[in-house]
Amino acid sequence: MMLQIEGAVVRFGASTAVDRVDLRVGEGETVAILGPSGCGKTTLLRAVAGLVPLDAGRACWDGADLAGVPPHPRRFGLMFQQYALFPHRDVAGNVEFGLRMAGLDRATRARRVDEVLDLVGLTELRDRRIAGLSGGEQQRVALARALAVEPRLLMLDEPLGALDRPWRERLVREIRTLLDRTGLPALYVTHDHEEAFALADRVAVMRAGRVVQVGAPADVWRRPADEWTATFFGFGPAVDAEVDANGLITPWGALPAPAVRPRSGPVRVVLRPDAVRIDPDGPVIGGVAERVFGGDRAELAVDAGGPRLHARVPERDAPEVGATVRLAIDADALLVYEPAVRDRAD
Numbered sequence: 001m002m003l004q005i006e007g008a009v010v011r012f013g014a015s016t017a018v019d020r021v022d023l024r025v026g027e028g029e030t031v032a033i034l035g036p037s038g039c040g041k042t043t044l045l046r047a048v049a050g051l052v053p054l055d056a057g058r059a060c061w062d063g064a065d066l067a068g069v070p071p072h073p074r075r076f077g078l079m080f081q082q083y084a085l086f087p088h089r090d091v092a093g094n095v096e097f098g099l100r101m102a103g104l105d106r107a108t109r110a111r112r113v114d115e116v117l118d119l120v121g122l123t124e125l126r127d128r129r130i131a132g133l134s135g136g137e138q139q140r141v142a143l144a145r146a147l148a149v150e151p152r153l154l155m156l157d158e159p160l161g162a163l164d165r166p167w168r169e170r171l172v173r174e175i176r177t178l179l180d181r182t183g184l185p186a187l188y189v190t191h192d193h194e195e196a197f198a199l200a201d202r203v204a205v206m207r208a209g210r211v212v213q214v215g216a217p218a219d220v221w222r223r224p225a226d227e228w229t230a231t232f233f234g235f236g237p238a239v240d241a242e243v244d245a246n247g248l249i250t251p252w253g254a255l256p257a258p259a260v261r262p263r264s265g266p267v268r269v270v271l272r273p274d275a276v277r278i279d280p281d282g283p284v285i286g287g288v289a290e291r292v293f294g295g296d297r298a299e300l301a302v303d304a305g306g307p308r309l310h311a312r313v314p315e316r317d318a319p320e321v322g323a324t325v326r327l328a329i330d331a332d333a334l335l336v337y338e339p340a341v342r343d344r345a346d
Contacts, residue, residue, distance in 0.1 A: 002027055002185050003048070003153060007057030010043050017043040019209035020057070025153070030179055030186040032200035033211075034193055036232065040209040041189045045155050048187065049078050061152065072101075077151030079142050079159050085130045092117070092126040094141050098149045116144040119178065136171060143175070147182070154179070154186040160195065172198045193233050197221060205229055222272075227337045230270040235335065237307035241269040248334070251306025252284050256331040268337045275333035276302075276311040278319075282328035284309070288321050302327060 003025040010018035017040045025031045033041040046052040048059050050071035059066045066074060085094050092113050099109040117123045120140040130138060139159060146154060159175075160168040176199050179186055190196050196203050197217040205213040205220065213225035224230040227238055242249040243264045247257040250269060278300075286304030298318035302309045302325060309327060319325055 002062060003187070004060040004063070005044075005048065005057070006060070008044065008047060008054055008059065009056035010040070010047050010052055011055045016209050018047065021206075021209075021211050023204055023211060023214070025185045025187060028183045028185060029201045030176075030188060030199060032188045032190060032196035032203045033206055034190060034196040034203050035206035036191055039206045041206050042157055044206070045078075045157055045187060045189050048153075049076050049155060050074050051078075075149070075151055076153045076155055077146035077149060079146040079154070079156045085138060085141055085145075087130045090127050090129055091122055091133070091141050094130065095144045095148050098145060102149060112148055112150075116148045119147065119181070120144045120174075139171060140174075143178070147184075151184065154184045155189075156186065157189045158191070159188075160190075160192075168192075168195065175199060193221075205232075207232075224270075224335060227268050227270055227335075230272075230335050230337075235270050235272050237309075238268060238270045239307060240339075241267050241336075243267055243336070247331075248336070252304050252309065252329070254283075255329055255334070258331045258334050258336060266339055268339055270335040270337070271309075271329070272333040272335060273310070273312075275330050276309045276327055277330070278311055278313055278317075278325055279328035280326055282326040284327040284329060286325060286327060288319050288323045288325060291318055291321050300325070 005021055005023040008018050008021040009016065019040070021044060023031065033044060035041045043052060047054055050066065050069060054067070061074070086097065089097070095113050095116060096109050099112055104112070113126075114123070117126055120143055122137065122140050122144060125133070125137065130141070133141065143159070160171055172195055188196070188199055200217060202214060203217050203220045204211045205225070207228065213220060213229060221233065224233060224235070231238055239251050243257060245264070246254065248255045248269060284304050286302040286309065288300050289303045289308065290301035292299045293315065294312075296315055297312050298315045300311045300313060300318060302311065304327065311327060
């Protein structure tokens with residue numbers, strides 16, 4: 001194990017920003033720290049970098065405690081959301097900056113700048129001023145600067161937050177490819193679950209200073225740890241229901257219960273986005289209240305006696321607003337939680 005975070009606590013006065021966090025990053029592994037604004041994820045990243053002291057716990061690299069080690073000797077590359085590029089320097093000058101601060105000779109600096117510019121696809125822009133670059137190109141410059149110093153660990157703090165969605169989707173793929181090529185372990189902080197799932201080998205979901213779930217992206221998506229995590233991913237609606245001997249009693253009627261479920265009694269049920277589909281034999285009957293065009297697919301909002309249900313269908317097959325439809329709800333896409341789990345999370 002390369003990076004080990006054990007019982008990490010960071011306080012600012014009476015406020016606890018990071019609360020007893022345990023986390024591991026293995027060799028060549030990318031771990032995404034995923035959570036909403038203010039949950040402590042950036043503070044945790046800065047503590048690992050040595051920019052913020054730990055009030056309790058420790059961060060270790062290959063078993064060696066990093067307490068008291070200043071940021072630079074840790075050899076961790078840190079890339080901020082704002083990029084912090086020097087507008088008066090060209091691309092090569094920005095990338096070279098950390099190498100110059102490290103005291104490397106001119107020939108070594110030039111060779112390393114050439115290597116990382118080629119790695120991120122910016123060789124032809126080496127003499128371009130920062131002001132003349134697009135947002136995506138500036139992001140690559142910042143990434144190249146972080147890589148130039150040959151870090152042992154790459155840490156990225158919301159690196160794509162300032163970009164529009166087409167650029168984010170493209171650069172997520174490029175960063176994933178780059179990390180695979182370099183073999184660098186990485187900590188990637190983001191509030192965007194799609195970004196985290198696309199990039200990471202493992203995802204650590206963080207809330208109110210604590211890590212509430214860690215796992216492979218597919219596992220975290222299929223089985224969020226609690227109702228809060230599920231709704232943070234955009235799942236829903238979330239409703240009160242009852243488990244009996246035959247299944248679930250919900251606002252939409254009786255439904256089969258998933259294999260993983262609590263004992264009989266009151267529960268909370270959250271629907272994953274893939275839970276609902278149009279089925280001519282489906283047990284749920286409702287009326288189409290909205291039909292939203294989405295290219296080759298349409299999203300339907302259906303009134304069926306409880307909170308509106310949403311189903312995605314091919315655009316050519318989408319019924320019109322006002323039509324009556326029958327729906328099936330996939331039991332394996334129903335997430336069932338004990339009410340006490342929700343209460344503790346609030």
